[in-house]
Amino acid sequence: MQSGTSAGDRPGNHPAGNHPADRRRVVVTGIGMINPMGHSAAEVWEGLKAGKSGVGYTTLFDASGFPTKISAEVKNWELGEGDPPLGRQASTLGRHTKFAIGAARQAMADSNVLATISDPVRFGVYLGSGEGNQDFNTFSLMMTAAIAGGEFDASKFIARGLELLNPAKELEQEPNMPAAHLATMFNAQGPNMNCLTACAASSQAVGEATEMIRRGDADVMLAGGTHSMIHPFGVTGFNLLTALSESNDEPTKASRPFDRLRNGFVLGEGSAMVVLEDYDRARQRGATIYGEIAGYGTTADAYRITDIPPDGHGGIAAMRMAIADAGLKPADIGYVNAHGTSTTVNDKVESLACHQVFGEYAAKVPVSSTKSMMGHLIAAAGVTEMIVCLLAMRDSILPPTINYENPDPACDLDYVPNEARPADIKYALNNSFGFGGQNVTLCLSRDV
Numbered sequence: 001m002q003s004g005t006s007a008g009d010r011p012g013n014h015p016a017g018n019h020p021a022d023r024r025r026v027v028v029t030g031i032g033m034i035n036p037m038g039h040s041a042a043e044v045w046e047g048l049k050a051g052k053s054g055v056g057y058t059t060l061f062d063a064s065g066f067p068t069k070i071s072a073e074v075k076n077w078e079l080g081e082g083d084p085p086l087g088r089q090a091s092t093l094g095r096h097t098k099f100a101i102g103a104a105r106q107a108m109a110d111s112n113v114l115a116t117i118s119d120p121v122r123f124g125v126y127l128g129s130g131e132g133n134q135d136f137n138t139f140s141l142m143m144t145a146a147i148a149g150g151e152f153d154a155s156k157f158i159a160r161g162l163e164l165l166n167p168a169k170e171l172e173q174e175p176n177m178p179a180a181h182l183a184t185m186f187n188a189q190g191p192n193m194n195c196l197t198a199c200a201a202s203s204q205a206v207g208e209a210t211e212m213i214r215r216g217d218a219d220v221m222l223a224g225g226t227h228s229m230i231h232p233f234g235v236t237g238f239n240l241l242t243a244l245s246e247s248n249d250e251p252t253k254a255s256r257p258f259d260r261l262r263n264g265f266v267l268g269e270g271s272a273m274v275v276l277e278d279y280d281r282a283r284q285r286g287a288t289i290y291g292e293i294a295g296y297g298t299t300a301d302a303y304r305i306t307d308i309p310p311d312g313h314g315g316i317a318a319m320r321m322a323i324a325d326a327g328l329k330p331a332d333i334g335y336v337n338a339h340g341t342s343t344t345v346n347d348k349v350e351s352l353a354c355h356q357v358f359g360e361y362a363a364k365v366p367v368s369s370t371k372s373m374m375g376h377l378i379a380a381a382g383v384t385e386m387i388v389c390l391l392a393m394r395d396s397i398l399p400p401t402i403n404y405e406n407p408d409p410a411c412d413l414d415y416v417p418n419e420a421r422p423a424d425i426k427y428a429l430n431n432s433f434g435f436g437g438q439n440v441t442l443c444l445s446r447d448v
Helices: 041-049 087-092 095-111 136-146 154-164 167-171 177-186 198-214 232-240 279-284 313-325 344-364 378-395
Strands: 026-034 123-129 192-195 220-228 269-278 291-300 335-337 427-434 438-445
Touching (some): 026 279, 026 378, 041 378, 123 177, 177 220, 198 220, 198 269, 198 427, 313 427, 344 427, 378 438
Parallel strands (some): 123 220, 335 427
Antiparallel strands (some): 427 438
C-alpha cells in the first residue's frame, strides 16, 4: 500500500489516536526473506498461503545417528556476487551471514531508500543474529589429535588448532558479524547493534530499532534476524532438551502447532530483513509502505531458563504492552501470528495467554502458526513472522496452521486450521517467546 493512505498527516497521529503528539511514527518500507519456503518474500508468501511445507530430511550433515533426522533447510540458494561485491571475503562468511546479506539486499532494493540517505550517521542496523560458521570437521580433527594417547591432551588440541583454524572464519562465528557486514555494504554509519535473545531476538531487534527512530536517534534502520542451527551442536542441544520433534517418518507432518499430538518443534534456518523508516520521511519521498510498527512490548518471565511459567505472565504482559503502546484495545486486533512452536507446553501456555489478553473476544481472534510450514528459524523467526503479518493485512488473507488434525482441550482457539482464509485485518500481533524467558510482541497496523 502507498504511504499516507489514511489517518492524516500530523506527526504522531495514528488511527487509534492515543499516541503522544510528538512521537515519531515508524513504518516498514522494504522487506526481504530467505528461508525454507523460498528465496524471496513473494515466494515465501505464496507457499504459506498454499499451506506448503518446507520440512524434509536433513542434508547439511549426516543426521542418521541423531534422534531427530529432519529439519527445514534453505535449499538451492547461493549468495552470488550481488552489489556491493564482497570480494574474496565471501569465502569466510558464515551461513547465517550469507542469509543476512541476501535478505538485506532484497529489503534495501525493495525500499529504494539508499539513494535518499544524505547523512549515513542517521542510518543504522539492528539485528537479532545467532552464532555461525561452525567448523565441525576441524574441531573433530583437533579432538582426534588431543585424544590420540587415550586421554585428552590440551596441548595437542591447541597445537592442532593453530595449524588448522582460519582466523577469519573464527571471527565470523561472532553473532555481531552479520550486522557489521551489512553496515559496511550499505554505508550505515549510525547505530549498529545485535541482540541474541533466543527465539525473540529479531522481534526485539525490530522493536528496539523502532524505538531508536521514535526518539530521533536515527531516521532509517535496517532491522531483522538471521540464524542457522542445523548442525550437530544445535541438534544435539535441542535433542537433549527434548525440544525437537522426532517424527522422522513423515517430515512434512512433524511440525503441528496446537495439535494434541504435537511432540516438539522442527529446526529451520534463514533470514528476514525490514527497512524501518520515519513515517514523514517515507511519505515525503513517496515510498511504498507495508504498514506501521504501532506497538512494541517486551518482558522477561524471570522464571526458569527453558521452561515457560504455567500462568504465562510474561507473554501476557508483552501482548498487553504492545497493544497499549499502539493506543489500541484488545478487541481491535484482527489476527495473531503465534509463537506456536509445536511443543506441548508453549502452545498450551500461549493459548492461555491469548485468553487472558482477549477475554471473551479470544474465541473470535484468528491465531495461526506459520512454523507449521517453515519450522522454527530461532533468531530469525520473529521478523519473518512479522513480515507475514504485514502481507496478511495487505492481501486480506490469513496463513493457516497446517497439520492441525487432533484438537487439544488445552488449545481451544481459532488456529486457522490447514487452509488459508480471507479476512479484513487492520491490526495484527506477532508473538515471539524465547528460551531464557524472553518475550516480545509487536503490534502492526495496516493503515498509515
